[in-house]
Every structure is written in structure tokens, then in C-alpha cells.
Amino acid sequence: MLSMVLPWAFGMVSLALLLSLYRLLVGPDVPDRILALDTLYLNTIALLVLFGLLQGSALYFEAALLIAVMGFVGTIALSKYLLRGDIME
Amino acid sequence: MLDAVLAILVLVGAFFTLVGSWGLAKMPDFFMRLHGPTKATTLGVGSVLVASALYFSFNTDGVSLHEVLVTLFLFMTAPVSAHMMAKAALHLRVKQVARTRSAVVESGLANSYDENPPRRK
Amino acid sequence: MLKRLLPHPLLSVLLLLIWLLLNNTVAMGHVVLGAGLALLIPFLTVGFWPERVCVRSPWVLLKFMAVVLWDILLANLHVARLILGSARELQPAFMLLELDIRSPLGVSLLANTISLTPGTVSCEVSADRRQLLIHALHVTDVEASIRAMKQRYEQPLMEVLREC
Numbered sequence: 001m002l003s004m005v006l007p008w009a010f011g012m013v014s015l016a017l018l019l020s021l022y023r024l025l026v027g028p029d030v031p032d033r034i035l036a037l038d039t040l041y042l043n044t045i046a047l048l049v050l051f052g053l054l055q056g057s058a059l060y061f062e063a064a065l066l067i068a069v070m071g072f073v074g075t076i077a078l079s080k081y082l083l084r085g086d087i088m089e
Numbered sequence: 090m091l092d093a094v095l096a097i098l099v100l101v102g103a104f105f106t107l108v109g110s111w112g113l114a115k116m117p118d119f120f121m122r123l124h125g126p127t128k129a130t131t132l133g134v135g136s137v138l139v140a141s142a143l144y145f146s147f148n149t150d151g152v153s154l155h156e157v158l159v160t161l162f163l164f165m166t167a168p169v170s171a172h173m174m175a176k177a178a179l180h181l182r183v184k185q186v187a188r189t190r191s192a193v194v195e196s197g198l199a200n201s202y203d204e205n206p207p208r209r210k
Numbered sequence: 211m212l213k214r215l216l217p218h219p220l221l222s223v224l225l226l227l228i229w230l231l232l233n234n235t236v237a238m239g240h241v242v243l244g245a246g247l248a249l250l251i252p253f254l255t256v257g258f259w260p261e262r263v264c265v266r267s268p269w270v271l272l273k274f275m276a277v278v279l280w281d282i283l284l285a286n287l288h289v290a291r292l293i294l295g296s297a298r299e300l301q302p303a304f305m306l307l308e309l310d311i312r313s314p315l316g317v318s319l320l321a322n323t324i325s326l327t328p329g330t331v332s333c334e335v336s337a338d339r340r341q342l343l344i345h346a347l348h349v350t351d352v353e354a355s356i357r358a359m360k361q362r363y364e365q366p367l368m369e370v371l372r373e374c
Binding site: 005008013016020045069 | 093096099100107109111113114119122123126131133134138140144145148155156159162166173174176177178180181183
């Protein structure tokens, strides 16, 4: 049953990636693009974990963890840059 | 039985992920767009991660709980990043839909950052 | 003495748990290594954690967590319905919540809870930490919604995080 459902899940998450990409390209403001990047990395985590389920391999998890950590730091750094014109104070 | 639970979790997760991005693409202004990714996408990804934790706990020897760590991490960081992005957007005075009812005007909260304006290089 | 060596017991326990989860094992070696790190890290970083946290009533905390988890599920269904519905009928609003809770940790926990739950995102905390600016995707009665948030989330948090 899981193997039946997985292609659909892949399809939905890929569509989500495309929609986020649309927002990344269209903007119109910088915060919109940051939000789109934030959503993109969340979607990537979902896609990676789904791929791990498909392959039956737990290896992809490490990549997902790294993306989660780095994505969060990236979002915060970009927002701070917009707020203060500087990241470290 | 387990297979059915996994299938449901994966489908629900993928659906919410899609809904989050759908909201991101569809909503008319930044603050409305913010809601999709912070709530729907976080829950969607969390649900897929829980499915993965269950799958690897039952299909390999020993429990696999480190997916729970990523789920918790996402649930803790999503509101923080949303807050930071909203702050940045308020600071830049990003356009809002005209019908947004606002408490900002009276309170002047959105201006609190203009007391220490961004440093010019 | 014990206070200086072990400044944040809760943080230590949490760090040990995270270490074991990261390594996905409860092998003795990792428990010892994790315990060592859990003792060392709070000791070295004590300067960054000025506020001592103590949980007054664990039962209220557990109940609060259960309520929040349940609300996250409900809020997601609610937001999904709003997103899939017509965007033109939504009535977004900025709302001001007067904070009664004073501790910095309490304010950040409340802000995070509000972002995760009922169709609202916390946008800004005023400089004196007395007001919280919240954006709601769709709200008809601003007053009622603020009252509900105060009663459902702020009350238990205040009860849990009393001064100590």
C-alpha cells in the first residue's frame, strides 16, 4: 500500500516545490523570496525523506537534518540582514 | 495495518506540504502568504518524518527515533523564522492588502525599529 | 556549589536526550559521553542563559502541551480550508495582544505557540515586551480572538513559569 501511495506523494511534493519556485521567481518583494526559499527547503526535506522511504535506506535522513539546520540559519541570517543591514552585531 | 498507517501519514503529509506551497503561491500579500508555510508545510513535513520513523522502527532492528528530532526541530524553528520574516517585512513596509484591519497605526509598533534605523555603510 | 556546577538541570537533561536521539542509540558509551557533554555545555555557556527556568506545576505544563498539539492539528485543518477556499473572502487583520506574562522565556513561548496554532502569526514584540503584534489570516471578531488566545495559552504559561 505504501508503494502505491509513494508516487502520488512524490507528485504532490514536487508540485509544492514548483509552486514555491514560482513565488521565488515572481517575488514581488525580498521577504517573499526569503519565504519562498524557506518553503523550498522544507519541501526538499519532505522529498528526501520520501526518497529514503522508497529506497528503504536511512542514509538520506542525515542530509535532511543538515538541510533543516542550515535552512533555518539561512532564513534567520537573511531576515536579520534585511532588518539591520548586518548579520552579526 | 502498519502499511495502511504509513500510507495515510505519507499522503496526509504530502497533501499538507502541497497546501502550504499552494497558499504561498496564491495569497495576495506577504503576511497572508506567511501562514501557509509556517503551519501547513511544517505539519506536512512532520507527518512524513513520523511515517519515516515508524517505517524504520519496524523494518530494521531497533527503534529509529532520530526523525523525531528533526520534527521537533522544525516545530521549534518554524515560528521563529516566521517571526523574523514578518519583522523584516514590517520594517520594509511591504505592501498589505487594503482590507487588512490594522492595530499598527494606533500603536506605532511597526515603527519600533525606526528608532534604531539600519546602519548605513 | 551545585548551582554553579549544574546551572541548568533541565537543559542538561534535554542535551543528553538530544545526543542519544542524534546517535539513535542507548549504548552505554554514548550515554556516558552524552552525560559528559550535557554537564559541560551548560557550564561553559552559562553566560548566555541569564534566566533560570523552573517548572512550577508539571501537570499544567503537560496539559498545556497536549492542548497545543491538538490545537496545531485543528489549526492546520482550519488553515488548509482557508487556503483552498476563496482568497477574496478572507479578512486578514493585525491584532495587538497586551501581554500579562513578563518572563522573556514566557513571551517567546507564547509567541511561538500563537504562530503555530490558530491561523495567526506573531510578527513583533514591542521593545518593552508588553505588547505582541499578531497577524491573523482570517478573523471576524478581533476582541474575542485575543481573549481566547490569552485564556487558552497565556494563562497556563503564566501558571507554569512563575518567578523562582
